[in-house]
Amino acid sequence: MKETLNALLPKLAVDRRDVQIIAFDGVGNMEKSLPAQLRAVSKERDTKVLILRDNDNGNCAEHKARLVEMINRAGLAGRARVRVVCQMLEGWFIGDTNALDSSRHLTKPIPKRLKTCDPDSQPNPKAELRKLRDGYTEIKGAQAIAKHMDPKNNRSKSFRYTVQAIRCLTA
Template identity: 35%
Template sequence: MHGRLIFLLEEPSMKELLDQLLPRLFPGWVAGEQFFCIKHNGKADLEKSIPRKLKAWREPNVRFVVVRDNDGGDCVQLKARLVTLCFNCGRSDVLIRLVCQELESWYLGDLTALATAYDNRSLLRTAVVKKYAQPDKLLKPSKALTQLVPEFQKIAGARLLSQHLSITHNCSKSFLVFIAGIQRIAQEMDYQSAVLLNNATEF
């Protein structure tokens, strides 16, 4: 891949998840090499950091990805504001991805992964599956998850679930949109690598 992806993340638990999940999505990727995740302490810290990072980053051939919880906000307005923030820093190619509504929505979207990770087959009961068929619509998925799995903790849970989440089967649309966006960027960067290699061999 030509260059690498820089992820600007709202919280440490998202970094824990992506550091392990992305190498499963792209075999051969190594955290810190093909991609680099930067955690922040909440939304305000992330949004203050975005302009500084975009303006100061001098590494060539990088693409940025901003990941932030929606937390029940107006997703259209929020995404537009983040796009404008990046554009004002001279970057029109930043991928903005909102998690609807919290990271825990992604976990609830894959009850098979939860059941496996926490050795709890009761999570696959028909009533539970039906209740969480649309996790992005839950106002507080973090509360719902701790009710289902009382032992769940954000950091340890992210580390554990990164090994079990399905890349392709998840009831959370925001998860699938996130995965599709990263795959698209990776393909674009692979294409750039192929073009550069082809141009180099012509001389």
């Protein structure tokens, strides 16, 4: 996710010097470490927070409610947003098939069904990309594809909502 955000932020005219991306080693690590980190940043009045996590076929509302509760406990209500990526980050890539084509990262043609589908409803977008490139990995895929993404042209609602949250927090 960090690689994708690093590529996306400049396209949204966000100065990378104003943003700190904290990556976690999995959702379990994030939910364990996040409360302390939120309390620490809450002391800085100008700090705003965007929390992103994959849904991973879970209950989106439950994930979001748990993260919003952490934000509220840290005193960051009004200065933070939570976005749950449906189902996983690779859905954003499927939502921008022009980026997939431009990246030249895939070794097989993109099936027509992926060019027209609702990317957020794909149960396992990562598996879809693995079918199109043997040895697909998250980081190399993000590095190759994200730099070609167009923030104004993506079929993924979760992507569009995330872009909206970034714009709101950085305005």
